[in-house]
Amino acid sequence: MNWLWPRRRILPIDDRAWSSLCAGLPLVACIPQHDAALLRERMAQFLSEITISGARNLQVTDAMRLQVAVQACLPIMHLGLQAYDRFSEVILYPDEFKVQRRIDLTNGTVAELEDVLLGEAMSGGPVVLSWPGASVASSDRPDTNLVIHEFAHKLDLADGEADGCPPMSGQQRSRWTNLLLQAFDEFNAMIDRVEAAIPGNVDPDSAQADPWYAMLPLDPYASTDPAEFFAVSTEKFFVDPCSLQAEFPFLHDEYRRYFGVDPRLWQPGQG
Numbered sequence: 580m581n582w583l584w585p586r587r588r589i590l591p592i593d594d595r596a597w598s599s600l601c602a603g604l605p606l607v608a609c610i611p612q613h614d615a616a617l618l619r620e621r622m623a624q625f626l627s628e629i630t631i632s633g634a635r636n637l638q639v640t641d642a643m644r645l646q647v648a649v650q651a652c653l654p655i656m657h658l659g660l661q662a663y664d665r666f667s668e669v670i671l672y673p674d675e676f677k678v679q680r681r682i683d684l685t686n687g688t689v690a691e692l693e694d695v696l697l698g699e700a701m702s703g704g705p706v707v708l709s710w711p712g713a714s715v716a717s718s719d720r721p722d723t724n725l726v727i728h729e730f731a732h733k734l735d736l737a738d739g740e741a742d743g744c745p746p747m748s749g750q751q752r753s754r755w756t757n758l759l760l761q762a763f764d765e766f767n768a769m770i771d772r773v774e775a776a777i778p779g780n781v782d783p784d785s786a787q788a789d790p791w792y793a794m795l796p797l798d799p800y801a802s803t804d805p806a807e808f809f810a811v812s813t814e815k816f817f818v819d820p821c822s823l824q825a826e827f828p829f830l831h832d833e834y835r836r837y838f839g840v841d842p843r844l845w846q847p848g849q850g
Contacts, residue, residue: 592619592626592645599642600649603715606724606818607649609845614656621652624660630668637673637710646715647671647708650726653817654734657839662745664736668705675709698725700732702739722822723798724814731813735806743805745837755833762830763808769795770802796826817842 597619601608610618625648633639647669655662675697697712712725738746743759773791774783781787792799801811815823816834820842824831835841 592622596645600645600715603646604649606842606845607653611844614840614845617656618649618652621656621660622648625652628660629666632668632670633710634670634672634676637671639671643671643710643714647713647726650713650715650724651706651730654727654730654813654838658734662737663730663733664700664702666701666703666705666733670705670707671710671713672707673710675712676707698729700729700736702736702741706730706733722815722819723811724818727814727817728810731810732806734813735809741806743809747837755837758829758833759805759809762812762827763802763805765827766795766797766808767802770799796822821846 597615607615607618622645626644629648631639631644631647651669652660678696678699696707697709699707701707706729708725708729732741734745735741735743738744743763744752744755747755773795777783777788777791781791797808797811797815801808812823812827812830813834816831816838820831823834824843
């Protein structure tokens with residue numbers, strides 16, 4: 580299927596703009612020249628076809644659009660923009676945002692919950708991001724990347740299912756699913772061991788337990804379900820590939836084949 584994407588103003592990604600992005604985002608600073616050229620091409624397409632708008636009076640600048648685009652396009656450098664679940668807008672909030680949820684309980688009643696989020700990817704809809712979390716200036720967790728995480732969900736949702744597996748052929752899908760679930764099970768076993776090691780006087784849901792969870796190779800949120808495991812491990816693949824390869828070498832190799840890149844070669848001294 581050939582989608583008819585709306586055409587929008589193309590922002591220039593000249594050498595000066597690219598140098599500014601590289602200075603603020605270490606994971607693209609050492610990308611080889613041929614990969615950098617392809618990334619800039621993808622960014623130009625992204626910015627011409629996707630609206631990036633602000634909520635709650637947030638004024639979105641061209642520099643902000645470039646920062647979102649460079650991170651969103653890393654996973655689809657070789658896949659192309661059509662690999663994402665179809666959408667036409669990225670919405671930036673000036674801070675975290677609240678989402679109302681309805682959950683059907685087992686007793687037949689419905690619970691109303693309010694989630695406070697930094698990002699959300701909606702099936703067939705926009706990607707919503709907190710700007711402080713999406714900005715390349717955010718350095719609270721250099722081993723994570725909010726934009727890559729949410730756009731990994733867009734890859735996953737492209738076939739309508741949030742199951743941790745983007746659209747692919749039957750044989751490849753079977754191998755992918757087996758490898759992903761194997762890594763997911765291994766990670767949950769790690770979670771169990773960490774939680775067993777937390778002293779009884781420490782609340783595992785409190786900040787006091789953070790030193791134990793910090794020993795994990797991925798954010799504990801990856802244990803939620805296979806879809807979140809895919810999103811979190813995709814972040815890791817791009818921002819800390821050597822660690823992912825050390826802990827889950829079979830999954831790293833599968834991601835390398837799927838994304839068509841090896842971010843280990845982008846590390847300082849490797850380009």
